[in-house]
Amino acid sequence: MIQVENLHKKFGKNPVLTGLDLNIHAGSIFAVLGPNGSGKTTLIKTVLGMVIPDKGIISVMDSPVKNQWKYRQQINYLPQIANFPGNLKVLELIEMIKDIRQMPSDEAQLIARFGLEPFLDKKLSNLSGGTKQKVNIVLAFMFNCPLIILDEPTNGLDPLALIRLKELIFEEKAKGKTFLITSHIMQFVEEVSDEVVYLLEGKIYFKGSINDLKVKTKQTNFEHAIAAISTY
Amino acid sequence: MIKILKYSFYDLMRSRWSYVYFLFYLLLGFVLLFLNNELSKAVITLMNVIIVLVPLIGTIFGVMYFYNSKEFTELLLAQPIKRSSIFFGQYLGVAGSLTMSLVLGLGIPFALYGLFESNAIWDFSLLLITGAFLTMIFSGLAFNIALSNENKIKGFGYAVLSWLFLAVIYDGLFLMSLIVFEQYPLDNFSLMATMFNPIDLSRTLILLKLDISALLGYTGAIFKQFFGTNLGVVISLIMLSLWTLIPVWRLGYKSKRKDF
Amino acid sequence: MGKKQLFFVIIMLLIGVKTWASTITVCKTCPIKTIQEGISQASDFDTVLVKNGTYNEFNLKINKPLTLMGEGNPIIDGGEQGEIIQIMANNVTIDGFVIKNVGTSYTSDYAAIRVIGSEDFLIQNVKLEKLFFGIYLEKSKNGMVLNNTIQGDAKDEYNSGNGIQLWYSQNIVVANNSIQNVRDGIYLEFSDFITIEHNYSGNNLRYGLHFMFSNDDVYKGNTFENNGAGVAVMFSKRIDMHGNTFKKNWGTASFGLLLKEINDAEISGNTFEENTVGISIEGSNRIVYRNNDFISNGWAIKVRGACYANTITNNNFLYNSFDLAYNGNLHDNVFEKNYWSDYTGYDLDRDGFGDVPYRPVKLFSYIVNRTPETIILLRSLFMDIIDFSEKVSPVFTPDNLVDAKPLMKRNK
Numbered sequence: 001m002i003q004v005e006n007l008h009k010k011f012g013k014n015p016v017l018t019g020l021d022l023n024i025h026a027g028s029i030f031a032v033l034g035p036n037g038s039g040k041t042t043l044i045k046t047v048l049g050m051v052i053p054d055k056g057i058i059s060v061m062d063s064p065v066k067n068q069w070k071y072r073q074q075i076n077y078l079p080q081i082a083n084f085p086g087n088l089k090v091l092e093l094i095e096m097i098k099d100i101r102q103m104p105s106d107e108a109q110l111i112a113r114f115g116l117e118p119f120l121d122k123k124l125s126n127l128s129g130g131t132k133q134k135v136n137i138v139l140a141f142m143f144n145c146p147l148i149i150l151d152e153p154t155n156g157l158d159p160l161a162l163i164r165l166k167e168l169i170f171e172e173k174a175k176g177k178t179f180l181i182t183s184h185i186m187q188f189v190e191e192v193s194d195e196v197v198y199l200l201e202g203k204i205y206f207k208g209s210i211n212d213l214k215v216k217t218k219q220t221n222f223e224h225a226i227a228a229i230s231t232y
Numbered sequence: 233m234i235k236i237l238k239y240s241f242y243d244l245m246r247s248r249w250s251y252v253y254f255l256f257y258l259l260l261g262f263v264l265l266f267l268n269n270e271l272s273k274a275v276i277t278l279m280n281v282i283i284v285l286v287p288l289i290g291t292i293f294g295v296m297y298f299y300n301s302k303e304f305t306e307l308l309l310a311q312p313i314k315r316s317s318i319f320f321g322q323y324l325g326v327a328g329s330l331t332m333s334l335v336l337g338l339g340i341p342f343a344l345y346g347l348f349e350s351n352a353i354w355d356f357s358l359l360l361i362t363g364a365f366l367t368m369i370f371s372g373l374a375f376n377i378a379l380s381n382e383n384k385i386k387g388f389g390y391a392v393l394s395w396l397f398l399a400v401i402y403d404g405l406f407l408m409s410l411i412v413f414e415q416y417p418l419d420n421f422s423l424m425a426t427m428f429n430p431i432d433l434s435r436t437l438i439l440l441k442l443d444i445s446a447l448l449g450y451t452g453a454i455f456k457q458f459f460g461t462n463l464g465v466v467i468s469l470i471m472l473s474l475w476t477l478i479p480v481w482r483l484g485y486k487s488k489r490k491d492f
Numbered sequence: 493m494g495k496k497q498l499f500f501v502i503i504m505l506l507i508g509v510k511t512w513a514s515t516i517t518v519c520k521t522c523p524i525k526t527i528q529e530g531i532s533q534a535s536d537f538d539t540v541l542v543k544n545g546t547y548n549e550f551n552l553k554i555n556k557p558l559t560l561m562g563e564g565n566p567i568i569d570g571g572e573q574g575e576i577i578q579i580m581a582n583n584v585t586i587d588g589f590v591i592k593n594v595g596t597s598y599t600s601d602y603a604a605i606r607v608i609g610s611e612d613f614l615i616q617n618v619k620l621e622k623l624f625f626g627i628y629l630e631k632s633k634n635g636m637v638l639n640n641t642i643q644g645d646a647k648d649e650y651n652s653g654n655g656i657q658l659w660y661s662q663n664i665v666v667a668n669n670s671i672q673n674v675r676d677g678i679y680l681e682f683s684d685f686i687t688i689e690h691n692y693s694g695n696n697l698r699y700g701l702h703f704m705f706s707n708d709d710v711y712k713g714n715t716f717e718n719n720g721a722g723v724a725v726m727f728s729k730r731i732d733m734h735g736n737t738f739k740k741n742w743g744t745a746s747f748g749l750l751l752k753e754i755n756d757a758e759i760s761g762n763t764f765e766e767n768t769v770g771i772s773i774e775g776s777n778r779i780v781y782r783n784n785d786f787i788s789n790g791w792a793i794k795v796r797g798a799c800y801a802n803t804i805t806n807n808n809f810l811y812n813s814f815d816l817a818y819n820g821n822l823h824d825n826v827f828e829k830n831y832w833s834d835y836t837g838y839d840l841d842r843d844g845f846g847d848v849p850y851r852p853v854k855l856f857s858y859i860v861n862r863t864p865e866t867i868i869l870l871r872s873l874f875m876d877i878i879d880f881s882e883k884v885s886p887v888f889t890p891d892n893l894v895d896a897k898p899l900m901k902r903n904k
Contacts, residue, residue, distance in 0.1 A: 446790025
């Protein structure tokens with residue numbers, strides 16, 4: 001689904017990704033982990049074409065993404081910080097994205113699932129962080145795309161919404177979709193992901209299933225395994 | 233791009249600031265015409281407003297909108313849209329809504345005053361065209377500055393500084409160099425110096441209408457050819473278009489290479 | 493009235509009665525086919541009636557009192573041979589001709605109609621085309637030049653002549669003429685007691701109207717438009733200038749009105765519109781300027797050197813690029829009770845005059861005077877700031893050059 005070869009990216013003098021290789025197969029849930037500033041978001045953004053790599057090739061569904069934009073038709077993206085144009089109302093935002101994507105969507109079902117009906121006529125600037133994140137989720141899931149990228153999807157969600165999100169991820173996975181997720185909530189990662197990728201100093205430090213990780217670090221607890229990996 | 237333009241435009245049209253801008257011009261138009269009751273005087277005052285205030289507002293608005301719509305931009309960047317379309321769309325949204333506020337805000341009082349039956353209509357249309365150009369140029373410059381500066385405060389500072397430079401400091405340096413080198417022929421120099429500042433350029437364009445009698449008092453042959461024929465108007469308009477296109481081109485160029 | 497004079501008048505009347513009865517007709521099919529022949533056959537006070545047609549004649553000398561009358565605008569074509577009509581007698585009238593193709597010369601000033609040392613002449617309804625000099629009045633008196641149209645095709649000053657020229661002439665009325673595309677529209681030299689009114693003088697190479705060494709003349713209600721320069725009044729005394737319009741006299745050294753070495757005149761009720769300089773004044777004293785409108789000129793008034801005791805009052809200064817350029821000291825010239833469209837003061841005591849004096853000279857006008865190219869910075873914010881600071885605390889402009897009582901409302 002996604003191939004990354006020898007990816008390099010510097011921000012100013014600060015190298016973030018230094019020769020990263022990654023291959024993500026279709027139909028599974030990938031978690032990208034790593035300490036703060038390890039390049040998780042940068043990796044995601046290079047895949048989306050929001051960050052331009054200094055070097056390296058990225059292919060999504062077997063075609064290189066450099067200077068392309070149409071491949072994003074196949075991607076749903078949930079950005080890390082759910083900030084939207086404050087002037088718009090929730091419904092207008094949804095309509096706008098639909099208008100831009102020009103794809104069939106099933107937002108009604110998602111709105112109901114996250115209980116957003118009372119907020120549809122409110123301006124985005126007046127929503128709480130959690131509600132905004134729910135809108136964010138609706139936007140990320142309303143189109144039927146083979147690749148879904150979630151950057152910190154659990155931010156600000158209440159427990160009920162978190163459960164709904166997990167259900168949603170599993171439902172979509174069942175339809176054969178591929179996920180790329182970053183999160184700091186290890187419990188969430190452990191529950192949903194099939195495979196994890198651990199980034200450190202701009203490279204992949206570990207790639208494999210959670211069990212492999214536990215075995216490798218000789219820890220029984222995932223959270224501890226993660227903590228141990230960088231010293232391993 | 234049209235869609236982005238549409239959303240940016242709607243977004244701006246609903247923002248308080250567009251109304252403030254629109255109402256300001258509306259009020260200015262009414263005050264100038266109905267308290268003063270003299271079209272010629274109103275046109276002169278308007279000219280001062282247009283060459284000073286329009287660039288300032290274009291600059292501030294452009295920078296503000298760019299930074300404020302960061303989220304919107306990022307939202308769009310993840311969508312299947314060409315990058316340059318996003319920025320051109322936003323730019324045109326800002327420039328378009330500002331121009332509309334200007335043209336309607338000033339146009340309505342002047343139309344009510346009975347402008348269409350007066351000879352001042354050409355002077356007035358020229359003012360509005362220049363105002364539109366300046367709006368586009370300065371919001372374009374502002375977008376460029378904002379695009380190149382992640383730091384809001386810095387970007388804002390640079391934008392205001394560039395306005396200050398073009399609106400005041402440039403002319404100060406210009407004047408000083410004219411006085412220092414007064415023994416030399418300065419025709420070409422002064423015309424060139426005018427071309428390199430869009431505010432001076434617009435001012436010249438308006439001077440050609442308002443102060444042609446004074447301009448023709450100067451002896452230089454090149455001046456005479458420039459001001460005495462349509463050459464001046466044509467060249468000024470071409471230069472203004474270049475001034476509009478170059479920031480827009482750079483916006484497209486830079487935006488393709490920028491990380492978000 | 494003495495007996496002798498009464499007798500003389502009766503004789504004159506008798507002669508008059510006799511002459512009016514006699515008319516000589518000239519036409520292509522008549523016994524008399526040329527104007528020359530008509531003139532020579534006419535007796536004193538006869539009328540030579542010239543019918544419609546083209547007459548290729550020049551050097552027509554009129555040396556007796558007679559009326560040369562055109563019917564249906566006959567054309568006299570001089571074929572560029574030289575002068576066309578010369579009047580050398582009193583009481584000559586020329587009426588209703590088209591006269592064209594006057595010869596051009598670098599040695600003599602050929603004219604379409606020349607009046608030499610004559611009195612009581614009348615030249616009217618004549619149309620002049622392709623001329624060198626138009627109507628040339630030389631040492632003549634008590635005549636009238638009315639309703640003529642002079643349409644030249646002058647390109648250069650050195651080989652073109654003036655429309656109407658008066659030289660050593662007195663008591664002449666020049667009215668309702670239209671003069672275009674010649675060197676000077678109307679030129680007066682050593683001519684006194686002349687009245688010039690309701691003429692249009694435009695598109696002329698040099699001046700619309702030009703006075704040299706001429707005194708006690710009046711010009712009023714004329715329009716001077718788009719000439720090299722509007723009106724030049726030089727080395728003359730007691731010229732009355734009233735109700736004229738000077739417009740669009742554009743160019744480097746151009747002006748609506750130039751006063752050079754002029755004393756004791758009144759300039760009132762004129763309109764100066766869109767001239768490079770409205771009035772340019774040099775060495776002129778005791779002149780009253782009142783009730784004039786200065787509209788959209790480059791400079792409304794330019795005062796250069798040695799002007800004393802002039803009064804500028806009750807004028808309207810509207811939207812000029814510069815209201816006043818001033819060299820040197822104030823020299824008891826007075827600016828008072830004018831309306832200045834640039835005035836931004838207030839009138840708290842409601843007496844109709846602004847409470848803050850107006851300073852008509854801007855610093856920028858000094859700068860432009862010194863470095864003319866700086867004109868390109870006109871109306872820039874930087875200049876406005878400099879002018880403002882100069883206004884608040886004058887350093888370069890004369891401190892006392894103010895209108896202490898600027899009008900709040902335009903003077904009607």
